Amino acid sequence: MHLSMVSKILGLFLMLFSITLLFPIVVSVIYQEHTAQAFFLSFALTFSLGLLMWLPYSRTLNELRNRDGFIITVLFWVVLSVTGTLPLMLVSEAHLTFADALFESVSAITTTGATVMTGLDQLPKSILYYRQQLHFLGGIGIIVIAVAIMPLLGIGGMQLYRTENVGPSKESKMTPRIAETAKALFIIYVALNIVCTLAYWLAGMTFFDALTHSFSTIATGGFANYDASIGYYQSKLIYSLCIFFMVISSLSFGLHYYAWIRGSVFHYWRNPEAKAFLLVTLGGSALVCGYLYLNSQYGLGDSLIHGTFQLVSIMTTTGFATDNFSAWPSFLPFFLLVMSFFGGCVGSTTGGVKMGRMVIMAKQVLREISRLVHPNGVFSMKMGNWAVPTRVTDAVWAFFGIYLVVYYSIVLLLLAAGLDYVTAWSATAATLNNMGPGLGDVASHFGDMSTFVKWILSAAMILGRLEIFTVLVLFTPMFWRRWGASRGPPAGILAVRNRSLRPPRGGASLPVVAGQRRPGRGDGPILLLAGKKPGGGRAGRLCRPARRRPPMVGRAGHSPAPGSALVPGADCCHL
Secondary structure, eight states: OOHHHHHHHHHHHHHHHHHHTHHHHHHHHHTTOSOHHHHHHHHHHHHHHHHHHHGGGTTOOOOOOHHHHHHHHHHHHHHHHHHTHHHHHHOGGGOOOHHHHHHHHHHHHTTOOOOOOOOGGGSOHHHHHHHHHHHHHHHHHHHHIIIIIHHHHTGGGGGGGBTTBOSSSGGGOOOSSHHHHHHHHHHHHHHHHHHHHHHHHHHTOOHHHHHHHHHHHHTTOOOOSSTTGGGGGOOHHHHHHHHHHHHHHHSOHHHHHHHHHHOOOTHHHHSHHHHHHHHHHHHHHHHHHHHHHHTTSSOHHHHHHHHHHHHHHHHTTOOOOSSOGGGSSTTHHHHHHHHTTTOSOTTSSOOSSOHHHHHHHHHHHHHHHHHHHOTTOOOOOEETTEEOOHHHHHHHHHHHHHHHHHHHHHHHHHHHTTOOHHHHHHHHHHHHTTOOOOSGGGSSOSTTSOHHHHHHHHHHHHHHHTTTHHHHGGGSGGGGOHHHHSSSOOTTEEEEESSSOOOSTTOOOOOEEEEOOOTTSOSSOEEEEEOOOOTTOSSOEEEEOOTTSOSOSSSTTOOOOTTOOOOSOOEEEEO
């Protein structure tokens, strides 16, 4: 683990982030507001902090490891969220305490869209722009981390979308290097924002509103410049454009990359995850629109536009509103919030569990049903033409399990804080899914919640954005053990892979004491054996599977249990 490199990179991020604080100053000057001093002070403080973190290690050059990636990913959101509170606290018109400012900053950067602020129509333009700019920055950060970094860390089954194979088939293959991938994603992201801005502007928005709402639309954030959200405009054309861009932003940016370099759009339908997302969106919209019309909530035309808009907005975890959907009849408000768990595609700015994981879990359920009907059958699971490894399905189910545990733990904390069940359940869904609006007391805003509740929900937004495991892994003792960050196993430990196994030449049978996977050395698990350090070697020997030999020592198809003796049967080489 290289803490010097972590400090260097975070300091660089802070200095880059501080430069973006100059843009609200320009907005303040254009609209003749008195917020420039607050933004400049925020810029100076943020830049100074970043410089102090970067300067001592500016000449440090070390190779980053997976553990450094976890720390940088988590601290990136935490540090930027904390420093993002400065303008919100320093601008007197915002009237925010630190807890309120932190909630607003976290919500903006994680593209959640939940807000504690009211009276948006009267706020300075510079503050409104700043909130939306945080959406923009958070959106591109989410895309780069989700597509280029998290798959490398193997978080929650996201190795299914590694940078060299972003989608479940080769049709969405991207550039293998993180820097090149980030550059391509940034160009696509900015291009979508430009097109969305022009579309909103031509549809009747002012240029300022068009620009700022494009930030929140492409980032699927949900912040608006008015208390009535996007419903302020009362324009079906604007609603339709917003629906289109929310759907586009919910598809994997890996697929957008492929469309950009190949000039084709047919691959969207061939992609299993994108296809499932579009079908579920279409089916959910039909259900909501039909129920609104049959219950005489709206006429046919209004039922179609409001029902489709709200379903797409909630399912993509954007959070825009054209009407108060919490007052809709019967089960519809709860149905909409349940749809937020599906979210969009992996590699997009959406929150929730993600459609790719939902598809894998559905296929796994169908496979288990088939096994019950045909006990002796062999059933493989595929995403398109790509066979899904068992490790990915295990990771997906583990992610879903911990997601439910974290979700209901937060619900219980909110209930203990005095909230009613509907408010607690919906507030957790709104924040953990990075969706925004809720039901009950949080249907319009979160400003009436206690400080304790705001802290809990701020943490929930970060947990949801970082796929939970990214944060939880930092609290495990094994993450901080020196061995995990070293170049190899310590002296006296031999690394041996599965299948047939044997100790080094001339050695006796050795007991298994631990296991660890070494990246880039194959897919089989590594068994670590207690023994003496081989003469002249480093920490031990890496034993690869032997060819044309029995598949396993001991019981067929099983690895030796810890403490069991091993016999010759594998080819070993020095680590």
